[in-house]
Amino acid sequence: MLSPSRLPPRLGAPVRVAHFGGQSEPGTILAIHENGRRLEIACESGELIEFVLNRASARFLARSGSTGPRLELLDDSKHR
Numbered sequence: 001m002l003s004p005s006r007l008p009p010r011l012g013a014p015v016r017v018a019h020f021g022g023q024s025e026p027g028t029i030l031a032i033h034e035n036g037r038r039l040e041i042a043c044e045s046g047e048l049i050e051f052v053l054n055r056a057s058a059r060f061l062a063r064s065g066s067t068g069p070r071l072e073l074l075d076d077s078k079h080r
Contacts, residue, residue, distance in 0.1 A: 007073040009036045016072040017043050027071075038063075041071065 007013075009032050018024045030048070031040040037053040039060060051060040051071045062068030 007075060009039055009073060010076070013076045014074045015041055016074060017041060017049065018070045018072060020067055020069065039071065 009029055011029055011032060013029045015027045015029060016024050017027045025044045027041045027043040027049075029039055030042050033039070039051045041049050041051060043049060049069060050063040051069075052063050053059070054061050060071035060073075062070070
């Protein structure tokens with residue numbers, strides 16, 4: 001059986017928010033909308049960012065625009 005090409009989003013799961021310029025910070029998934037295509041993330045800094053799945057690149061990008069942060073879903077199966 002084939003596994004999914006990317007991790008499915010899960011409430012409370014850890015993420016990495018990659019900011020423009022190379023900095024990144026940890027975050028947590030607060031809400032999942034549109035069958036996992038739109039996510040609300042709480043960054044460690046306290047910032048709340050909404051990400052949407054870009055159909056062309058299959059990456060989560062900040063709703064604010066293409067030059068904003070990107071989102072990486074992390075494997076939290078070791079912490080369950």
